[in-house]
Amino acid sequence: MEETTAVRRRPTIRDVAAAAGVSRGTVSRVINGGHWVSPDARTAVEDAIRRTGYTANHHARSLATGRAGSLAFLLTEPQHLLFADPTFSLLLRGAAEALAQRSMTLVLLVAGTAAERANVTHFVSAGHVDGVLLISSHESEPLLDALLEAGVPTVSCGLPLGHQGDFAAVSVDEEGSAREITRYLRAQGHRRVATITGPDDTPGGRFRLVGYREEMGADFDPLLVARGDYSRESGARAMAELLERTTDIDAVFAASDMMAAGAVATLRKAGLRVPEDIAVAGFDDSGLAASHDPPLTTMRQPWERLSAEMVTLLLEVIAGGAPRTVTFPTELIVRESA
Template identity: 55%
Template sequence: MTDTAPQRRARPRTKRPPTILDVAAHAGVSRGTVSRVLQGGHNVSPASQEAVHAAIRKLGYVVNRAARSLVTQRAGSVAFLLSEPQERFFEDPNFTTLLRGCTTALAEHDLPLILITAGTEAERRRIAPFLSAHHVDGVLLVSSHRGNPMIDHLRQANLPFVCCGKPLGERDAVSYVAANDREGARAMVRYLLESGRKRVATIAGPRDTPGGLERLDGYREMLTEHGIAFDKRLVAVGDYSRASGEACMQQLLTKAPDVDAVFVASDLMADGALAAIERAGLRVPDDIAVGGFDDSPVATAARPPLTTIRQPWNRISEMMVRQLLAQIDGEGPATVILPTELVVRESA
């Protein structure tokens, strides 16, 4: 999106769709009145309103968004900006769930969602002018890693945005919506301990992501509350991918063979952990209990199905959209933390 590139040649102007002027003529009123009806019908007589609506129906009139944008200085659309390496996004069912939620939430406000990926620095440079030029009214930003340059860019472009998950390393106020990672982790570890497990390990997420930090914190907190000393041999750090979950589990089994439970910071990694445990000839949950995080489709597909922490994706996407619209309407940034829920299945 260099945004100085030319557009393809104009399409021939055959059978043009009806304009607001056609509607006005049909309804026997003026442009202005039709426009007012379109805006909600304030200060328009019921008779005129009905006439306009009838004309709209009869002609199949649809407002021209380009013309409207031109005068309102609004794009009338919102970007879903994915500032993560693409592979990770498209492998992770959480993201697609989020994308789905945002699409439907925006649809209710008649706002098209523009999907933009910017995993690499080159891509970010490419889309920068697109965003600066306000070709969208706001951005739903998915980017969990610390210090994403996109945030500065958006702020500088004065473009409203809402992050999914708390952005790390930001000094100024930033709007974000997140699940309560720490509380979720605490709930899972509490459950494992109260099920009688003694040596509870964890596979954490990357240290530069909020999920990686907060879920690990929750794990440590709950151990402490149960009077258990923290043992760093029981901690492995993955990158949320299935492969890393498998590698971490293998590592844990080597360093701490007596482990009898593991809290994994994502379902995808937990599924990988299951594979490692199986290969080691151990059984789940008999020998080792496995607790995941997310309650993504992976959790139900895993064998055995994963006991996990549900992230309320529907509400997350809903709130992200709501916050974004509020910001577009001039409100300041806000923070929303949503509760999680323990889902018990067979793995723990």
């Protein structure tokens, strides 16, 4: 019985890539009619397809016979974060506007659990959408492999860690932005500048820490680094952790405005004033920063440009183009908190 099952297993893109000696991304581009493939690689893939008996799924066939006219906005986080984190709603609104200009439809999908991931994988692989706008991807996110395996055109918001080059991506200069805001805080006379980072398996968590560390140089101290998950609650916990470790913090750079707001709440409970005792800066400028008390100094991400460029790059891939990565600068916005 086991032998029969193994023989009947449907060949996958992974099998074709192994047989052809190329990446899964190259196989996906050949199947989707991409032009950015060398003749030798194309020949190797086509030969491997014949030898393995691989049959393109419904999604790949739909690209040749007619498209769905819609793109998926895929959030790989728990459902409540769609409403709790203002950055997601900004990206959603921008993507919807970009598609409306093209007479296309945006389909909202959330995959924060294993069951949701399985449903989403089946849905997008079946050709119900022409491609995926992948939001908030983690390096360990299994959907990255699933989308690549299914040959679904995808663009990532932020560098897709572990899959650079496999997918198109739109990002901000994470390291440069962190260096700039850390440099600003130090220029204000702050020497013991702490940071609250995002998760290490996200591009923002990883590269903003790198930029902070580079700017701190010889003054970098591991005791001044605490980790959060971008939420207000994690910022509050991380700030409490920092205060337990050391009492000589001058300023804090949080890798999101939500965490910065949490840090301010903890500082106030501890009887400390912002910015008189400790300055606080965030990252995003998604609306929360301007309305916060005190208003937050932060790095502004170009939300409309990010959304519009994601749609543009994804449509390029759907049309057969090679996946590109576009990086935008951020802007330092100085307010009362620092």
